[in-house]
Amino acid sequence: MNVHDSEPFVDSMVNNDLKDLPFFIKHRWTDLHFRMNFHSHNGYELYFVHDGTGNFLTDGRIYTIDGFDIFLIGENEIHKPIPAQGRPFTRTVINFLPEFLHSSTKKKWLEMFERAHHPDKMHIRLNAKEHSHISAILSRMHEEYSTREYGFDQMLGVYLNRLLFEIYRLLHSGKEPDSKASGSSTNAIVENVINYLSEHYAEDVSLDELAKMFFITPYYLCHLFKKTTGDTISKFILYTRIHHAKRLLTRSDLTISDIAMMVGFNSYPYFGMIFKKHVEMTPKQFRTKYRQTSPNGLDPG
Structure with missing residues (x-):
């Protein structure tokens, strides 16, 4: 994808x-x-x-x-x-x-x-x-x-x-919680897709494979996701990968190349290019900046 x-x-x-x-x-x-x-x-x-x-x-x-x-x-x-x-x-x-x-x-x-x-x-x-x-x-x-x-x-x-x-x-007032968070079967489908992608973000799952898992057509899946979240499936996967990459950059001693592979980027140069485009600094610059300003290992987002 x-x-x-x-x-x-x-x-x-x-x-x-x-x-x-x-x-x-x-x-x-x-x-x-x-x-x-x-x-x-x-x-x-x-x-x-x-x-x-x-x-x-x-x-x-x-x-x-x-x-x-x-x-x-x-x-x-x-x-x-x-x-x-x-x-x-x-x-x-x-x-x-x-x-x-x-x-x-x-x-x-x-x-x-x-x-x-x-x-x-x-x-x-x-x-x-x-x-x-x-x-x-x-x-x-x-x-x-x-x-x-x-x-x-x-x-x-x-x-x-x-x-x-x-x-x-x-x-704790006895007020009923919003247990039916989704509110509709459409939202429930998108929730399930988001939960799946949140766990499998590093894998190369095709749109066709994803649609088959939830028994709908690829077109309808894209339509539902965009209508419900305002963004595309591809963008959600990309953000999730970058999110986890940032956590690893600040919380681990793994090499940047290893981090790129772990979060789903098969090419280190491509990871560096995409990361800089969206975070506005290189992975190395990001690691240096937030390790210096976040001594307690706080996640920079």
Whole structure:
């Protein structure tokens, strides 16, 4: 399957934002034609939808967006919001590193982001009252983050702790989780394809072989995948390969040639060319940069 794609992956912005302060908030941004690639990054993410519809893909599951939604995204999870085009889509995004949390509550809060602990509680749908309450906290956080008055970082820590407590309370309130994440048989097919590709990304699987596995035609498979995720199968495979290559570059001592082969590139020069095109630096430059700036082995995304 051809995995060459001309559009670069913009997935390191969050990592750069978290360098100076292990907290970042982007508050109530609205777009009519918002589009984002599959991506992953350091730390944890809280994604709040205030207005809009569509899908949200995270860790191989596809959730419907239809109202006031919260998505919990764990460290280094591949995810992507897929809003309906042509109508307003308003969201608030919070990213933070574990060290920004208070030591007494850190373990409890981070467990909320682990699917092993809460496999069906990564998505919370709020009613109007709950949304208003959460929105008030988000507004205060954004004000502190924007004005940066004396002690703003301590106040952000207080508000983040309060926000995570409110989410924890919602998760344990008896509210039914969104167990039917896919929402349709079409989404379920795409979920299964994504899960398969996430495990077999390094293999050279043809489109015909992939379609046969799921008992549909290649054309219909491509159509479903593009309609549901906004991207092609080839692009998803390419991103997944680059994602795993970046992890190996920063977390292992394997040679770059060995890494290229492990993630599915049969040619080292081709891997270097594609990597530079999409990451905007060579594999060697990437390894050097993030080993220097990430001494604790944090995944640069």
